[in-house]
Amino acid sequence: xxxxxxxxxxxxxxxxxxxxxxxxxxxxxxxxxxxxxxxxxxxxxxxxxxxxxxxxxxxxxxxxxxxxxxxxxxxxxxxxxxxxxxxxxxxxxxxxxxxxxxxxxxxxxxxxxxxxxxxxxxxxxxxxxxxxxxxxxxxxxxxxxxxxxxxxxxxxxxxxxxxxxxxxxxxxxxxxxxxxxxxxxxxxxxxxxxxxxxxxxxxxxxxxxxxxxxxxxxxxxxxxxxxxxxxxxxxxxxxxxxxxxxxxxxxxxxxxxxxxxxxxxxxxxxxxxxxxxxxxxxxxxxxxxxxxxxxxxxxxxxxxxxxxxxxxxxxxxxxxxxxxxxxxxxxxxxxxxxxxxxxxxxxxxxxxxxxxxxxxxxxxxxxxxxxxxxxxxxxxxxxxxxxxxxxxxxxxxxxxxxxxxxxxxxxxxxxxxxxxxxxxxxxxxxxxxxxxxxxxxxxxxxxxxxxxxxxxxxxxxxxxxxxx
Amino acid sequence: xxxxxxxxxxxxxxxxxxxxxxxxxxxxxxxxxxxxxxxxxxxxxxxxxxxxxxxxxxxxxxxxxxxxxxxxxxxxxxxxxxxxxxxxxxxxxxxxxxxxxxxxxxxxxxxxxxxxxxxxxxxxxxxxxxxxxxxxxxxxxxxxxxxxxxxxxxxxxxxxxxxxxxxxxxxxxxxxxxxxxxxxxxxxxxxxxxxxxxxxxxxxxxxxxxxxxxxxxxxxxxxxxxxxxxxxxxxxxxxxxxxxxxxxxxxxxxxxxxxxxxxxxxxxxxxxxxxxxxxxxxxxxxxx
Numbered sequence: 001x002x003x004x005x006x007x008x009x010x011x012x013x014x015x016x017x018x019x020x021x022x023x024x025x026x027x028x029x030x031x032x033x034x035x036x037x038x039x040x041x042x043x044x045x046x047x048x049x050x051x052x053x054x055x056x057x058x059x060x061x062x063x064x065x066x067x068x069x070x071x072x073x074x075x076x077x078x079x080x081x082x083x084x085x086x087x088x089x090x091x092x093x094x095x096x097x098x099x100x101x102x103x104x105x106x107x108x109x110x111x112x113x114x115x116x117x118x119x120x121x122x123x124x125x126x127x128x129x130x131x132x133x134x135x136x137x138x139x140x141x142x143x144x145x146x147x148x149x150x151x152x153x154x155x156x157x158x159x160x161x162x163x164x165x166x167x168x169x170x171x172x173x174x175x176x177x178x179x180x181x182x183x184x185x186x187x188x189x190x191x192x193x194x195x196x197x198x199x200x201x202x203x204x205x206x207x208x209x210x211x212x213x214x215x216x217x218x219x220x221x222x223x224x225x226x227x228x229x230x231x232x233x234x235x236x237x238x239x240x241x242x243x244x245x246x247x248x249x250x251x252x253x254x255x256x257x258x259x260x261x262x263x264x265x266x267x268x269x270x271x272x273x274x275x276x277x278x279x280x281x282x283x284x285x286x287x288x289x290x291x292x293x294x295x296x297x298x299x300x301x302x303x304x305x306x307x308x309x310x311x312x313x314x315x316x317x318x319x320x321x322x323x324x325x326x327x328x329x330x331x332x333x334x335x336x337x338x339x340x341x342x343x344x345x346x347x348x349x350x351x352x353x354x355x356x357x358x359x360x361x362x363x364x365x366x367x368x369x370x371x372x373x374x375x376x377x378x379x380x381x382x383x384x385x386x387x388x389x390x391x392x393x394x395x396x397x398x399x400x401x402x403x404x405x406x407x408x409x410x411x412x413x414x415x416x417x418x419x420x421x422x423x424x425x426x427x428x429x430x431x432x433x434x435x436x437x438x439x440x441x442x443x444x445x446x447x448x449x450x451x452x453x454x455x456x457x458x459x460x461x462x463x464x465x466x467x468x
Numbered sequence: 469x470x471x472x473x474x475x476x477x478x479x480x481x482x483x484x485x486x487x488x489x490x491x492x493x494x495x496x497x498x499x500x501x502x503x504x505x506x507x508x509x510x511x512x513x514x515x516x517x518x519x520x521x522x523x524x525x526x527x528x529x530x531x532x533x534x535x536x537x538x539x540x541x542x543x544x545x546x547x548x549x550x551x552x553x554x555x556x557x558x559x560x561x562x563x564x565x566x567x568x569x570x571x572x573x574x575x576x577x578x579x580x581x582x583x584x585x586x587x588x589x590x591x592x593x594x595x596x597x598x599x600x601x602x603x604x605x606x607x608x609x610x611x612x613x614x615x616x617x618x619x620x621x622x623x624x625x626x627x628x629x630x631x632x633x634x635x636x637x638x639x640x641x642x643x644x645x646x647x648x649x650x651x652x653x654x655x656x657x658x659x660x661x662x663x664x665x666x667x668x669x670x671x672x673x674x675x676x677x678x679x680x681x682x683x684x685x686x687x688x689x690x691x692x693x694x695x696x697x698x699x700x701x702x703x704x705x706x707x708x709x710x711x712x713x714x715x716x717x718x719x720x721x722x723x724x725x726x727x728x729x730x731x732x733x734x735x736x737x738x739x740x741x742x743x744x745x746x747x748x749x750x751x752x753x754x755x756x
Contacts, residue, residue, distance in 0.1 A: 026754060121484060121591035123753040130484035144589040147511055149518040158511055161504040162590055190518070 014098040015133075016214060016245050017119070022128035024089040024114050024269075088114040090269040091128070096214075098133075101236065101246040103260035103277055105253070105284050111269040112249050116140060116218055119247070134213025134245075137163050141218070142203035148192035152183055152202055155191050159206045173209045180235070181205035201228055208235045215239055216247045226356070233259055252355065253281050254394065285324050285420055292418040293321045303338075306410035307346055307375065307402035311336040312417050314398075315383075324422045327440065328388050331419070335382040337402055337411075343375045346410070348382050351399040352391075360396065360438055392440035393423035493746050498593045508600030513607055527611040531567060535560045542685045551687040551719035554628050557619050561717060562684035564616045565709050568609040569646045570675045575601045576654025577671045580662045580752055587753065594749045595742065598655050602647045609643065620716055631718025638715060638727075642708050645727075645734050649704055652737035659741075659748040682706055687713075688721050704733040 089111045096102050106112050117123045119130060120138035145162040146155050156177055160170035178187055181201040183194075191199060207215070217236065233255055240246050250256050256263060256277060263280040265273040267287070273280050293314040314321040315332040325331050335348055351362040365382050366373045396419050401412035423440070498505075517523040535556060542548045543555035550558040576598040580587070583597055623630050661667045679685075682705045691697045700706055707730045713720035 117588075117753070118484060120589075122588060124750045125484065125486050127486055131480040132482040132484070133480055135481070138590065141589045145586045147515050149515045150511065154511075154514070158507055161501075161507040162586070162592055164501070164504075164592065166503045167507070 015095050016098045017096040017133075017247075018131040019092060019094050019115075019119075020129045020131070022089050022092045022115070022118065022130065023087065023126045024111075024118060024123075025085050025126040026088045026114075027085050087269050089118075089125075092266070092269075092271045093128075094264060094271060094274050096245055096247065098245055099240055099243045100262065101240045101248055101260045103256035103263035103280070104247060104249045104266065105251070105256060105263055105280065106266035106272075110266045112266050113140075113218065114269075115266065116216055116247070116249060119216060132214065135164060136214045136216060137207055137210050137212035138216035139204070139207040139218065140216070142200050143191075144203075146191055146199070146203065149190055151190055152178075152187045152194070155202070156206055159203065160210060163207060163210055163212075165210050169210070173211075177202075177205045177209045180209065180231075197228070204228075204232055204235075208232070208239065212244065214245045214247070216249075218249045219251060229255075253284075257281060286322070292416075295413060295416040303340065305340050306408070307337050307339045307343065307348075309335065309337050309400060309402055309411045309413060310379070312398065312400050312413060314417065314419050321419060324420045327391065327393060327421050327423050330385060330388045332383050332385045333398065333400075335384075335400055336379065337375075337382070338379050339375050339377050342377050343404065345372045346375045346402065346404045347372060349399075349401045349403060350384060351401075352396045353399065354392075354438065355395045355397075358438060360391065389442045390439060391421045392437055393421050395420045487750050490743055490747060493742055494593060495742075498595050498599070501593050501596050504592055505596045505600045505603065508596065509604040509607075512600065512604040524611060527608050528615050531560065531563045531612050531615065534563050534567070538563065538685055548686045549690050551689060551713075551717075552629050553713075553717045553719045554623055554630070557616075557623050557628075557630060557717065558687075558713070558719075559685065560616050560619055561713050562709055564609070564612045565642070565646065565712050566679055566682065566684045566705075567612070568605055568643075569650050569705060570679070571605050571608070572602050572647065572650030573654045573657070573675050574672060575605070576651060577657035577661065578668060579655065579658040580748070581658070581665075581668065594752075595655070595745060598651055598658070598745075601654075602651045606643065606647070613639075616716070629719075630716070632716050633714075633718060635711065635715035635722060638711060642712055645708055645730055646705070648734040648738045649708075649730075652734065652739075652741035655741040655745040656737070659744040662748055662752050678703070678705075683709055687719065704730045704737075706730075 092111075092115065104112050104115070114123075116138065117140070118125050119132075120136065120140060122140070143155075143159070145159055147158060150158065153174070156174060157167065157170050160173075161167065178184055181198070181204075183198050183202055186194065186198065191202070194202070207217075215236070236246050236248065237259060246259075248256065248260060260277045262275065263277040264271060265280045265284050273283050295312045297308070297310050311334070313334045314325075315334055316325055316329055318332075321331060333350055335350070337348060339346070348365040349362060350364075352360045354360050363384060365384070397415045398417040398419070399412065399414045400417070402410040403412075404410075517526075520526070522529070538559040539555045543550065543559070579594070579598050579601075583594075587594060620630060620632065624632070657667055657671050681700055681703050683691075683700065688700065688706065688710050691700055707721075707723070707726040710720040711722050711727055714722035
C-alpha cells in the first residue's frame with residue numbers, strides 16, 4: 001500500500017507533506033576518520049586489495065544484514081552499495097494531511113530519525129523527493145542552540161531565530177511562552193542555572209508556540225516530568241486542532257495511541273505499515289516483543305565459577321508470552337541458572353522497571369521464606385508468578401541477577417527481557433487519561449447510601465469486615 | 469486542486485531533493501534568516517563577556533599589549549624601520565587591521581566542527597554562522613579602531629610625523645575587503661576540515677606565519693626585491709594594510725590598481741568559498 005505511486009493521490013488540496021520514494025544511504029566505517037593520513041592509508045590498502053583498516057567488524061556485520069534485504073533503489077540487488085554503505089531508508093513513501101497528527105514508531109535504528117532529519121533538512125536524501133507546504137519547525141532535541149550564559153529571555157529569542165522565527169514574531173509570543181513553561185521568576189536568570197526540567201519546559205514552549213504549519217517532535221518529551229509531558233501532549237493536540245500538522249515520534253506507545261489517528265511503522269528502513277494507529281501499534285508489539293520475552297545465554301558452556309544465568313523467559317499459560325500480556329492474565333517469569341558451587345546465602349533477584357525508568361518492584365527467590373534458600377551446585381529453575389491486575393499498562397524491562405546480598409554479584413542481565421501489559425476490562429479508565437498510577441491493582445471497595453440521621457457514623461465495621 | 473503532474477513545483481513551499489548542482493547557493497535563504505544572523509552577532513558579543521570583570525575592555529588590552537611587544541621586539545631590538553612614523557602608532561595600525569583578519573579566519577574556519585551538534589538537529593542556512601562571526605568581529609574592530617584613533621590624535625597633537633588624509637574615507641571598503649577575504653578563506657577551510665581535521669591545526673599556525681608575509685611589523689617600502697617581495701605583493705592583505713597606513717599615517721604605498729587586485733581576489737575567494745561551503749553543507753551531517 002505504501003509503495004503505490006503517491007502522485008495519483010496528491011490532488012487533494014490539504015496534503016501538506018508528500019514523501020515520494022525516499023532513499024538514504026549512509027557510509028559506515030569511514031565516519032570519524034577525518035585525517036589525511038587515514039585517507040592515504042585507506043587508499044594504500046585498497047590498492048593492495050586488503051580490507052579497509054578503519055572499518056570495524058561490528059559495522060561490517062551490520063552492513064551484511066541490511067544488505068541482505070537485497071534491493072537497491074534501482075531494483076538491483078544492492079548493486080550500488082559500496083563496501084561500507086548501508087541503506088537507512090529504502091523507498092519510503094507516504095503523505096500527511098493538514099491537521100493530522102501522524103505517529104511514527106519503530107525500534108531504535110529503524111530509520112525514524114533519518115526520516116525526520118531529511119524532513120528537517122538536516123541531511124539530504126540520496127534519492128527521492130519530499131514536497132512540503134508551509135513552514136516546518138522540528139524539535140529533534142530540546143534546547144538546540146541554547147547558550148548556557150544567556151538568560152531565559154535571551155535564549156527564547158535565540159532559539160526562536162534558530163527555528164526560523166523573526167524577532168518580532170518571537171516578541172509577540174514571549175509572554176505565552178514564559179507562562180507555558182512556568183518559569184516567570186527565572187526568566188532573567190542564565191539558563192545554566194536552570195534545573196533540567198525547567199530547561200526542557202522552556203525549550204518545548206518555544207517550539208510549540210512558534211505557530212509552524214508543521215511541527216515535528218522527536219523523542220524529546222521523555223525528559224520532562226509526567227505532568228509536563230501531559231501538558232505537552234495536550235498542546236500538540238491543540239496545535240493540530242488549529243489545523244496545523246504534527247509528526248510525532250515516540251517510544252511511548254500510550255502517548256502515540258492517545259494522540260495520533262494514524263501511524264507509520266518503520267522497520268529496517270522500510271515503511272512496514274501505514275494505517276490506523278491501533279493496527280500499527282499492534283503490529284509493532286507483535287514483531288518487537290515476541291523476541292523480547294525470552295533470553296538465552298549464547299554460549300551455555302561459558303563460566304566456571306559463581307552462579308550463571310542461562311535463560312529467562314516470560315510465560316503466560318505455561319507458554320512463552322507472545323508480545324502483549326493482558327492485564328487480567330497472570331504471568332510467570334522463569335529463570336534457569338547454573339551454580340558452580342554450593343551457596344548458602346545466594347539469591348536470584350528480579351526487578352521490573354517501567355518505561356519511565358521507575359523500578360516498580362523487586363522480588364527475590366526467598367521472598368516467602370524468612371531465610372535464604374541454599375542453592376546447591378548444579379542447574380536450577382526458578383519460577384515466580386505475578387498476579388493478574390497488578391501492573392498498569394506499559395512496557396516493563398526486567399533486571400535479573402544472581403548474587404549474594406552485599407557481597408558478590410555473580411551475573412545479571414538488564415533490559416534483555418521485556419514485557420508489555422495491555423489494559424483491558426470494560427470501565428478500565430478512571431479518568432480520561434486512563435488509570436493513572438505505577439501499579440494498577442483492583443481493590444476491595446464497599447459502598448452504601450448514607451442518610452442524614454446517621455451522618456456521624458460509618459456504616460461498616462472497618463477493621464474486622466475489611467479483612468474478611 | 470488543478471495540479472496534475474507529480475513534480476510540479478507550484479503549490480509546494482519546499483521541495484527536498486538529493487544534492488543539487490554546485491551553483492545552487494540558496495543565498496535568498498540567507499537573507500530570510502537575517503534576524504538569526506543578527507541574534508548570533510549579539511549572542512557572540514554578549515556571551516563572550518558574561519562573568520568577566522573587564523568585559524569588552526579586553527578588546528582594548530589585546531592590541532595594546534601586542535603593540536607594546538612589537539614595539540620592543542621589532543622596533544627597539546630588531547630596529548626595523550617604520551617609514552618615519554612613531555613605532556607605537558605604526559604597529560598599532562598594523563595590529564588593528566591584522567587582528568580583525570586573523571580573528572575572522574580563525575573563528576570561521578571551525579564553523580562545521582564547533583557547530584556540529586546544532587547543525588545535526590536543526591536546519592538554518594549554515595552560512596549564517598560564519599557571516600555572523602565576521603560581523604560580530606566588526607564590533608571588536610570598531611572598538612580597536614577607536615583606540616587607534618585616540619592614539620593618532622594624541623600623536624598628532626604632539627606634532628609627530630603622522631598625516632591623516634582623505635584616503636581614510638576608504639576605511640569601510642578596507643573593512644569590507646578584509647571581511648570578504650577572511651570569510652572566503654575561513655569557509656573554504658571549514659568545508660575542508662569536515663574531511664581533514666589536520667587543516668584545523670594548520671590554520672591557526674598558518675595565520676600566524678602569514679602575518680610575517682604581510683607588512684604588519686614592517687613597511688612594504690623596506691622590502692627590496694627578489695622572490696620575497698613578489699610573495700608579499702601577491703598577498704591580497706598587503707594592499708589593504710598599506711592603504712590603511714597611508715590613509716591615517718600618511719606613510720605607506722597606496723595604489724588604486726593594487727587595491728583592485730585585492731578586491732578581485734576577495735570576490736574570487738568568496739565565491740569559491742560559498743560554493744564549497746554549500747556543497748559540504750548538504751552532506752556534512754553524514755560524515756562527521
